[in-house]
Amino acid sequence: MCKMKKIDINIFKEDILNTIRDPILVLDSDLKVIYVNSSFYDKFKLTPDEIDNKYVCELGNGEWDIPELRKLLEEIIHTKTSFHDFKFQHVFSNIGKRIMLINAKVLDGGRDEKFIVATLEDVTEKTKLMEASLQANKLAVIGQLSSGIAHGLSSPLTGIYNFLDAYFKEEPEGTIRHHELKLMLDACTYMNNIVKNLSLFARTTTDEFKKISLADVIDSTLSFTERQFIASNIFFAKDIPDEIKKIKGNKSQLQHVLLNILMNSKEAITAGGEIIIKARNSDNSVILEITDNGKGIPKQDLPHLFEPFFTTKDESGTGLGLAAAYGIVKNHRGEIKVESEEGKGTRVIITLPFAE
Numbered sequence: 001m002c003k004m005k006k007i008d009i010n011i012f013k014e015d016i017l018n019t020i021r022d023p024i025l026v027l028d029s030d031l032k033v034i035y036v037n038s039s040f041y042d043k044f045k046l047t048p049d050e051i052d053n054k055y056v057c058e059l060g061n062g063e064w065d066i067p068e069l070r071k072l073l074e075e076i077i078h079t080k081t082s083f084h085d086f087k088f089q090h091v092f093s094n095i096g097k098r099i100m101l102i103n104a105k106v107l108d109g110g111r112d113e114k115f116i117v118a119t120l121e122d123v124t125e126k127t128k129l130m131e132a133s134l135q136a137n138k139l140a141v142i143g144q145l146s147s148g149i150a151h152g153l154s155s156p157l158t159g160i161y162n163f164l165d166a167y168f169k170e171e172p173e174g175t176i177r178h179h180e181l182k183l184m185l186d187a188c189t190y191m192n193n194i195v196k197n198l199s200l201f202a203r204t205t206t207d208e209f210k211k212i213s214l215a216d217v218i219d220s221t222l223s224f225t226e227r228q229f230i231a232s233n234i235f236f237a238k239d240i241p242d243e244i245k246k247i248k249g250n251k252s253q254l255q256h257v258l259l260n261i262l263m264n265s266k267e268a269i270t271a272g273g274e275i276i277i278k279a280r281n282s283d284n285s286v287i288l289e290i291t292d293n294g295k296g297i298p299k300q301d302l303p304h305l306f307e308p309f310f311t312t313k314d315e316s317g318t319g320l321g322l323a324a325a326y327g328i329v330k331n332h333r334g335e336i337k338v339e340s341e342e343g344k345g346t347r348v349i350i351t352l353p354f355a356e
């Protein structure tokens, strides 16, 4: 066993607390702040003036008045206990939206004095990474399933279509059979479209990739859709600088991505609006942003947008637009994400690496 030298730790306690990277907060039994370490000042960008002699709920101009947290603190003071890993999300005016984890314990200071020592941990990045990895795993599993379905249905469907098409061509126009065969052919086309989108999502397509310009993808997509948007009172604003670097990709797949996103914006804008298409170069990729001022997306829907068949539209939606867009962008070694606020609008952000 190693022998520890006996020293008076009290001499160093302030220095020790200040070497700890996580913010530490000490409160008295009235929840008044009696100590914070230097990480606390750094993390929350507060000055001693803004902390000294303040109650916890007064910190940051009342920003720390979080009812659930106050209830927990009052409870442990009362019961002389502790709580572990209380997670809360809060928007702090100095540091923005953060997810914090708090652990707190009541210490007995003697003579009926009690203190709460609380340590805080900023788990924003960790939580986001974990959620992103869960999301990617989930989509990878659905991808495997979709790939199996698409592969299994593709050839029989082509077979049925070809037979029906042959019968259809032999049948004189105007007969009931002609009409029925037409309906069956349309149903096959519809199913084929589902299969195609599923294989785009599952990344099992083998289309050719070339050095292409994103400006060209955008212009060509707009040229065949702009008119129907203007007819619905939706106008485009474009900001695509000439210096946008080329990417390596498949033009028709990327047109499909853009079209799916634009159609979603169109369907989200009810009484006229605007779609802004912006592109810029970042360190090693082009970033494309498509922003609409439509109805936005409820928070609870955001984690499901890229799942095949997730739709909030009744008859009109297949729920394959964003799933196919996700598969295509991933196949281009890019990233796609959606930011949205209900009632304000939606922004789709696509990152595609420069062609070498």
Ligand SMILES: Nc1ncnc2c1ncn2[C@@H]1O[C@H](COP(=O)(O)OP(=O)(O)O)[C@@H](O)[C@H]1O
Pocket: 260, 264, 265, 268, 292, 294, 295, 296, 297, 301, 305, 310, 311, 312, 313, 316, 317, 318, 319, 320, 321, 322, 323, 346
């Ligand atoms: N720009 C947008 N504004 C509002 N909601 C959107 C937008 N883009 C996508 N969504 C939501 O995401 C869902 C999935 O979109 P998508 O995969 O294209 O399928 P679909 O359009 O067939 O429903 C939509 O049903 C809608 O709820």
Ligand SMILES: [Mg+2]
Pocket: 260, 263, 264, 319, 320, 321, 322
């Ligand atoms: Mg859609």
